[in-house]
Amino acid sequence: MxxxxxxxxxxxxxxxxxxxxxxxxxxxxxxxxxxxxxxxxxxxxxxxxxxxxxxxxxxxxxxxxxxxxxxxxxxxxxxxxxxxxxxxxxxxxxxxxxxxxxxxxxxxxxxxxxxxxxxxGLAAAQFNLGVMYANGTGVIQDFYAAKDWYTKAAAQNYAAAQFNLALLYFEGQGVDKSIEMSFIWNTVAEFNGHKDASHSRKLDERKMSPSQVKEASEKANELYQKILAGKYYGDDRRI
Incomplete structure (x- = not known):
């Protein structure tokens, strides 16, 4: 048998x-x-x-x-x-x-x-769902949910999600406003060839001191390496 x-x-x-x-x-x-x-x-x-x-x-x-x-x-x-x-x-x-x-x-x-x-686990779906929540399309607008889904896609090195995370930090939507975090996520998205992120990162840099830029750049490099190694899981795991 x-x-x-x-x-x-x-x-x-x-x-x-x-x-x-x-x-x-x-x-x-x-x-x-x-x-x-x-x-x-x-x-x-x-x-x-x-x-x-x-x-x-x-x-x-x-x-x-x-x-x-x-x-x-x-x-x-x-x-x-x-x-x-x-x-x-x-x-x-x-x-x-x-x-x-x-x-x-x-x-x-x-x-x-x-x-x-x-x-x-489909990154494109996580990103699109984040956009739906951010815009209040088909759901009640919820920047916290948008941030969660963008983060999941960003952890899979999805550049558009990384850029949108930077926007949330720049505007303080669903997260505490942080030019440093906006710079970091724009830098990571820029590593992946996102042109708008490159422009936004330069705008962030104008609001930062040279020492802040240096420190944020190091954090961005560290974050990017974690993402590439599959070891970045976001700041929390609410989903």
Missing amino acids: KHILKIITICLAFTSCLVKADLQQAIDAANEGDFETALFHFNYLVENNYGPAMYHLGQMHEFGYGLPRNPKKAAELYAKGVKLGEADAMFALATLYQDGKGVKKDLQKAVSLYESSAKK
Whole structure:
């Protein structure tokens, strides 16, 4: 009996590897502009109820890669992926609900989907959810919640979230106003090539003494290294 179970386990693992290889082959084909091959593999995987393929095939329908743009079809595919717990599908469907493309515009539904995706660790969803809270879009405006979600995305080295954190510190929204922390987060975002952060960091610097700039720069470097090492978790863990 144990021998049979072992064989079944090996077969399942082998099948999983084949499915992932097929998905990667489809993704590679799409990236190379071979949409016919990509569609063939994505459709095969979707027919076999493979969640990640539903997201990628949805992307092809949404943006018209190798076929006419069809956000409604994309939404249907994303929704199937959502049922299977696919974070990327949750995020993609949220953007459609936010913009009213392929589905009726529903900001609260968008927030709910962003949150589901964000809790699975998708940095883009964490950032978008932070923006929704900061702007009061689909939710009651809450800068504290915005700060929490930006921080989670920033910890994954998401530059836009790092820049938005700097803005919160500069304005004192959801956090104590701090030019030093604004400088630090702008510097970290600048390390990642965020041009607006570079401009903002220079504005922060004008309000600081040379010694303050030196100290804040050292803190920014230290913070950035923590983020790269995956050892930054934010100031608190309320979420």
